[in-house]
Amino acid sequence: MAHRLEIALRPELFDAEGDGIRRKAKDYLGIELHSVRCIHVITIDANLTANQLNTIQTEIFTNPVTQLSSHNPLDIAFDWTVWVGFRPGVRDNPGSTAVEAVEDILDIKFASGEAIYTSKRYCLKGKDLDFKDVNTIAGELLANDIIQQWKIFSNDEWDPITGTGLIIPKVILNHTPKVTTISVHSDLSLKRISDERGLALNPADIPFIRSYFMDKKVRAGRAVKGLSDPTDVELEYISQARSDHCNHNTFRGLFRYRDLETGETDVMDNGGAITGIVGVYRDPMGTGKGSRLVMGGYGFCVGPRDYNGALRPHLHPRRLLDGVIEGVRDGGNKSGIPTTFGQVLFDHGYLGKCLVFVTALGMMPARIREKPAEQKKTTPGDLVIMCGGRVGKDGIHGVTASSETFSEHTPAGHVQIGDPYTQKKMHDFLLDARDEGLIQFVTDNGGGGLSSSVGESARFSNGCEIQLEKVPLKYEGLDQWEIWISESQERMTVAVRPEDLERFLALSKMHAVESTVIGRYTDSGKLYITYNGSACAYIDMDLTTSGFPQWEFDAEWLPPERRGLHEPVLKPPGNYRMVLLDMLSRPDICSKEWISRQYDHEVQGTSVIKPLVGAERDVSGDAAVIRPILSSSRGLAFAQALLPAYSAIDTYHMTGCTIDEAVRRLVAVGADFDQIGGVDNFCWPNIQFHPQNNPDGKLKAAKLVRSCRALREICLAYEIPLLSGKDSMYVDGHLQGRYKETHKVSALETLQFSATSIVRNINKCITMDSKVEGDLVYILGATRNELGGSEYYAHLGYVGLNVPEVVPEVFIPLYRELGKAMDDEIVASAHGIYRGGLGVHLALVAMGGNLGMKIDLGAVPVDQTNRDDVVLFSESAGRFIVTIDPRNRETFEQILSGLSFACIGAVTGDNRFVIKGIDGKHLVDVSVNVLKIAWKKPFGELI
């Protein structure tokens, strides 16, 4: 029998969660609420006695100091009440921990099928609220209809005894698992089945798949195992292994590149091989024999937070951003990994699909038990073990869904809820197991689930035998193919030698992590899967890596001027003060402190340079620095950059500038220029030309080719090894407009470049804030007429043409010499000049120090420009702002001699930010406080 328990804060206590909802209802939806109180609902679907229920009510679920609870609905006044709970099958993390606690305190074990479910009831009070208002609040604020369901009750219809009723979102499938054999008698029929099942097979792959299963020798081998035509398990496996997400077909593709102006043609094979090779070693926990995670970063690209246009994204960008922030917060904080660096960009192109980049850095000892820690392999006889969470329907067809654009047919069921608690336990366990030498191979179950992790790990031994019935399930009734490809989270696949099994399982039990042997590695050359003894897959190991046709793309490049881009006809502004303040208030530039503060950036005790620095600890640092080995004075610096706006002009320079920005960010905090490693994350719209659906596909393909070229050339010039990378190739969405017409919205071609380097002595790190009155302000690097794609042009409604370019041979000596000055400890502050240009970044240095600044634009080294607006807002790469103690002037200038730099002013104590133009006239005279108010205006109220 099921029982319900309602829990709420005592009425005299402030309900912060409820008040947050009240505020959002007003700010986001314009609905005035008088008050909101939250009730936590625990639904216990288990046979417990009245005594047992009483024990868990008082000992676990009710805090005697702050809470009230009742098995009957709590009597909290409302005009409307909204119940929100998970849909069946959605991961309910608090429900699972509740079971653990109940089992512990009562010393019982829940029977199969028994569970605890958590949900919430909100009590809303407000004048003249009607059902429509409440339904809007429920759908837009309280629940996400993909994973949650809700019920609304008015005060009149509420029954104080039955309340919401007993709602048990239990998954009942009533389904006997069945393997289906699929006929492959023609290409057409296989294509049809691929469409029906959502396999997303590439049409070009279909004849090859058919020929394999028609092959006489193959058929003879299969007949011995009782198989004939392919099974659904096999086709799903091939579909996953061949998906662009897992196999990087686009990056391994053949590009026929043609420059329509110069006539230059080129066939690029394996154009992105640098990126492609990372397919197997992606996740630090699954890298080598496993790494300890030491920090995380984020990059969010979303639609404008205040979007009020005609398109109707499934979730408003503001809501989406709230959810993304929350997801990364819970994921990072609960994993005990400091989130030290991040960026947020807003653009209409991300209304179709938003981008969420998350980065992780891990560390491993060089050797474990005398063996190199980075090397791993599977050997015939090793056991295949699945660790961590259980398998359910969640995540089925996640890979193929992200390999195709969203449509109304995308199944909601592919949504997964992360469970950082389970993952943290597994992380701790795997590191202990690694240090005891118990792990031969480890890899994560990400895209493609077991099909991918087992498939990839079995390549080393050249075969495996899997018994699918051994895989622990969340609930009964999954088909074999579903078990094989489910992407249920927080699972790793580990290879363990039979002689280590006992110890491995004992350690697993101690860490309260579930580990299950599901098969063994062989050298048979076959992937052999059975279910209760019957074969459901018997495929050659090398099938998915050999013989499939390469993807092909036509790439046609038209230089920007041929596409009609040009510089705007623009005379300099008359009111620079207002331009500067408005630039500081632009969403991509303004303060986003509210996000940084929600992320624990100090756990592990390693923090050296925090995300927010300066006198008032509120201005973003150039890069994060941590001291991952607590007893060492060496550190790791980390930064990333995103400059998609330049893609509108030329992705070659977008890529160069993005890499350069990430590098300069590291240099600015004192990291070693010669030990930088990089990671490239490509997010691109679909590049396959289609006359109706993707008419500009050839240009998008050419943009990818040019981006990959720049990645190669600039990284070679800077001598940056690419440590890892990732590609998401379908950043397009279809959104409904005002008249129910549908628009395809493609994102800007986006590359996030992450860079990390070693800091030789953390005690010499530098922050960007000006430090002392009287210090000299220098600019390093030349400013060119490069406003194309700039924030300034965007602010005025232009794209322009003169996109910033990277000149490695000019920049590199400067970066090295600045590093030398920092090593000599004669630099007081250093800050790269990034998006927004010199004006914006001088303002940031002044705001960081909370000190004034006097600047003479006439002293700035320029190249082919003599306009104040160009000098202030050009985004030329390769530049820094540096402040130094005047006593160090000579030494500093000597170090930089021969390079492009100049002293352009001084730090002042009067809190005034003053800029003199090239002709000597005052352009800006404003207090630093006013600058900061403008910079904090857009999001300053958010917490």
Add this chain to the structure above:
Amino acid sequence: MNPVKALVLTGYGLNCDHETAYALELAGAVAHRVHINSLIDGTVAITDFQILVFGGGFSWGDDHGAGVVQAVRMKTNLGDKILKFIDVGNLVLGICNGFQTLVNLGLLPGFDHDYTKRSVALTFNDCGNFRDQWVTLKVVPTASCIFTAGLDVLELPVRHGEGKFYAEEAILYRLVEENQVVLQYALPDGSPAERDFPFNPNGSVHDIAGICDPSGRIFGLMPHPEAFNHWTNHPDWPRIKEKKKRAQENTEFVLTPGIRLFQNAVRYIQNK
């Protein structure tokens, strides 16, 4: 002299164990990171230690109230052993999630030596969100706490979503009267924050950031002393360093206040 042995709990989503152990080692103790289950199954004996640390983290995901499920597991499986550990004069420290666990276990406030009664709580921040920031803390001069001896005003980071200290008036009165309030959130100059956000980051009543039991040997606090284990942890260190350089002062830094707090514990055991 026998080394002072400190036990730092790990497992089930706890996560500050490495740096807490490191801080204890800097303070002169021998620190062991021990999984909760190793303590329960007897692989490790609590009686081998003199300092027990409930560290920070998200035990059991902080579902059902921060520290609640951890308290249930510890009480159910180790309740008597912990009471005995206290009884023989040892030290218990709870940091953040550990503080939340101590109040749910009833080890704090421990009025009348009843170490099982829950009478204070740490609940959701008034600001409605998790928050990472450095705070100024004032040590209550009359506090009878072993850990804060010799400290007056110090800065430490807070990183929590449920750190608002709450208790009924009568309980608060007793905490103050019996010198059990140890740390209070303060303005940068050390004067009381008087619940002014963000100086008091969570809305704690009476600005309470940390309390101890009547003996002063059990101490719980929301801020993280172990995260101030090196002078470069402090958010202002590059500014402080630059100003010291200008004044031609030594830029070598001494032991941080965070480590001094652990040092007090180690010295107490050494001198016992």
